[in-house]
Amino acid sequence: MINEALRPFLNDLVREHQHMHKLTQTLRDKLTQGGMGGWTETAALEAGSALEQLRKYSLEHFEHEEDDGCFEDAVAIKPTCAPRIDALRREHAEILSALERFQKGADLDDNRPEYWRLFAGQIEELLKQLADHERHEARLIAEAFNVAPDDA
16 A cells, blocks of 8 residues: 555656656657658757757656655665666666757757758657656556556
């Protein structure tokens, strides 16, 4: 049974993961539209905006998880998950670095269609990595806090 004091924290985490999924899907949709419809200037600007929103939110979300005790509480409750928590932290740094690199590239190219033609596939791979990361994270948090994965 879950400690009821954890419920608000877990509810926040669920909302954050849902919002992350929404932002990821928005960017994925923009990449698909640009690829199918031809990378116009408008399509490139929309994809660039979606990438920037995801990058900013990812930074906030990862900081929240790392700085507000989520990971520390998980390790305190279930010490055997420490190596997996360390791996998630490393993934945070890798994902943020990749998002930053793509954002800088898009900004340098003023979100020109040529940029998106070159890098849309790589960005899609990063979105898959991010989705996998969030799934692993949700499973680990669910396991540590003894809740159903949908609740974490």
